[in-house]
Amino acid sequence: xxxxxxxxxxxxxxxxxxxxxxxxxxxxxxxxxxxxxxxxxxxxxxxxxxxxxxxxxxxxxxxxxxxxxxxxxxxxxxxxxxxxxxxxxxxxxxxxxxxxxxxxxxxxxxxxxxxxxxxxxxxxxxxxxxxxxxxxxxxxxxxxxxxxxxxxxxxxxxxxxxxxxxxxxxxxxxxxxxxxxxxxxxxxxxxxxxxxxxxxxxxxxxxxxxxxxxxxxxxxxxxxxxxxxxxxxxxxxxxxxxxxxxxxxxxxxxxxxxxxxxxxxxxxxxxxxxxxxxxxxxxxxxxxxxxxxxxxxxxxxxxxxxxxxxxxxxxxxxxxxxxxxxxxxxxxxxxxxxxxxxxxxxxxxxxxxxxxxxxxxxxxxxxxxxxxxxxxx
Numbered sequence: 051x052x053x054x055x056x057x058x059x060x061x062x063x064x065x066x067x068x069x070x071x072x073x074x075x076x077x078x079x080x081x082x083x084x085x086x087x088x089x090x091x092x093x094x095x096x097x098x099x100x101x102x103x104x105x106x107x108x109x110x111x112x113x114x115x116x117x118x119x120x121x122x123x124x125x126x127x128x129x130x131x132x133x134x135x136x137x138x139x140x141x142x143x144x145x146x147x148x149x150x151x152x153x154x155x156x157x158x159x160x161x162x163x164x165x166x167x168x169x170x171x172x173x174x175x176x177x178x179x180x181x182x183x184x185x186x187x188x189x190x191x192x193x194x195x196x197x198x199x200x201x202x203x204x205x206x207x208x209x210x211x212x213x214x215x216x217x218x219x220x221x222x223x224x225x226x227x228x229x230x231x232x233x234x235x236x237x238x239x240x241x242x243x244x245x246x247x248x249x250x251x252x253x254x255x256x257x258x259x260x261x262x263x264x265x266x267x268x269x270x271x272x273x274x275x276x277x278x279x280x281x282x283x284x285x286x287x288x289x290x291x292x293x294x295x296x297x298x299x300x301x302x303x304x305x306x307x308x309x310x311x312x313x314x315x316x317x318x319x320x321x322x323x324x325x326x327x328x329x330x331x332x333x334x335x336x337x338x339x340x341x342x343x344x345x346x347x348x349x350x351x352x353x354x355x356x357x358x359x360x361x362x363x364x365x366x367x368x369x370x371x372x373x374x375x376x377x378x379x380x381x382x383x384x385x386x387x388x389x390x391x392x393x394x395x396x397x398x399x400x401x402x403x404x405x406x407x408x409x410x411x412x413x414x415x416x417x418x419x420x421x422x423x424x425x426x427x
Contacts, residue, residue: 077377078115082134083107090191092135095202101230102423109135110188111149111204111223113252115377116232118423121350126258128351130387133377142373143382145251148188149223150181152208152215153407154249155327155363155396158284162399164216164243164408171214176282181251183213187221188251201226210242217242217411231422238415246409247394248417249359253367253387256346256353261380264367264388265306270343271299271364273328277395279320285397285404289329297326302343305366305388322368323385327361327395335360338418342390345426352426357392357419360405365389392419 083094092109103125105115116129131147132138138146160171160179172183181188192204201224208219217240224235236248255264276297277285292298296308296315305324312318317326330341341362342355355362366388372381398407409415 078105078133082136083109083114085109085135087135087191090193092191093194095194095197097200097202097225097227099200099227099229102227102232104225104227104232105131106202106225107135107138108192108194108204109138110147110190111192111206111250112138112188113147113225113250116252118230118351119425120258121425124258126349126351127260127378128254128256128258128353130253130255130260130382131377132374137377143370145181145188147252148250149192150249150251150391151187151221151246152182152213152219152248153179153245153399154181154247154251154391154393156180156282156284157245158282158397158400160214162245164245164399167216169214169216178282178284185213187248192223195222200228215244217244219244219246219409221248223248230424231420233418233420235418236416238409239411239413240409241411243408243410245399245407246415247398247407248415249363249391249393250419251389251391253382253389254344254353255387256344256349256351258349258351259378259380260376261378261383261386263306263386265304265309265385266347267305267388268302268345268347269299269305269364269388270302271328271362272331272340272342273362274300274331275329277327277329277361278317279326279396281320283320283325283396285327285395285401287401287403289403292328297324297328299328302345306385309366324364324366325368327363327393329361329395330357330359332360338420341392341419344388344390347426350425352424354422354424355390355392355419356422358417359392359394359419361393361395363389363391363393363396365391392417 103117114131157179171179196203398404
């Protein structure tokens with residue numbers, strides 16, 4: 051009799067433990083995302099199906115949390131983020147999870163010439179312009195135009211002259227979940243020729259609470275070439291083969307495997323590690339294709355990225371210093387997160403051999419990227 055009661059109690063305790071173990075700790079309070087900025091209201095939105103959950107705010111169009119299961123069935127948050135709009139506004143690293151524009155990545159000296167006119171943009175990264183400037187799309191409140199359980203659409207009108215860019219640019223972005231995929235669709239039009247290079251800047255760590263080293267993550271990049279940079283991370287104009295370099299991720303390897311070469315490899319020195327654009331192998335120009343695959347061997351989580359873009363910027367968390375504290379109370383440490391930004395190439399307005407990034411009146415900018423989540427086999 052006592053043995054039977056003991057066995058029943060043990061099974062109940064095991065059930066409770068397993069249930070608690072697979073249920074993620076919810077740390078977000080929607081009230082902390084309700085704020086009025088320059089007359090516009092921010093909020094937190096929740097997309098969910100039976101495989102993934104995504105929390106998004108219209109402040110900067112940011113992915114705040116992205117939850118997927120590990121090999122034990124436990125849900126975990128794989129994106130770095132904060133628990134309030136105030137935290138995002140005061141972060142030392144301002145780009146967490148946000149939409150980037152008008153121009154993702156760097157423009158040398160913040161200058162470019164277009165149709166005979168020289169434009170000067172704000173300098174916010176050493177002597178260069180980065181990610182659209184200090185008041186780029188990441189610091190704007192986007193208008194939510196449509197939302198349901200599986201998608202959210204947002205719009206932003208960037209006025210002529212904003213951050214020095216020409217033309218009134220109308221931008222729409224749609225986040226959508228379908229089965230194990232999160233897609234991001236971008237669309238833009240302008241009334242004056244202007245550079246456009248849109249992307250999302252989520253910082254990932256597939257371990258489940260977005261902390262701990264990412265140097266043990268296995269990374270594949272579908273790229274035979276990468277773009278070398280100078281000391282200020284501006285492209286030299288060369289497109290170089292990854293063969294025989296630390297930048298060869300055509301066969302999966304751990305992110306940290308070749309970082310010991312930083313003392314001798316000029317490109318790793320310039321980036322403080324990996325902070326480079328890779329030229330994707332594309333079966334057709336503008337076609338959707340695999341860009342990257344990442345596996346966390348501990349949790350078993352796998353993320354595949356598909357994109358219509360010609361390049362992807364791989365950043366290995368080299369400048370994270372622990373000064374920002376995330377939604378789970380953990381500090382964002384050195385090389386404890388990575389970004390894989392689908393995009394056109396850095397400094398393209400000043401690099402005539404790179405793919406075109408100038409959007410003209412009457413044309414429509416359209417591009418899509420897909421993030422697919424599964425378990426490694």
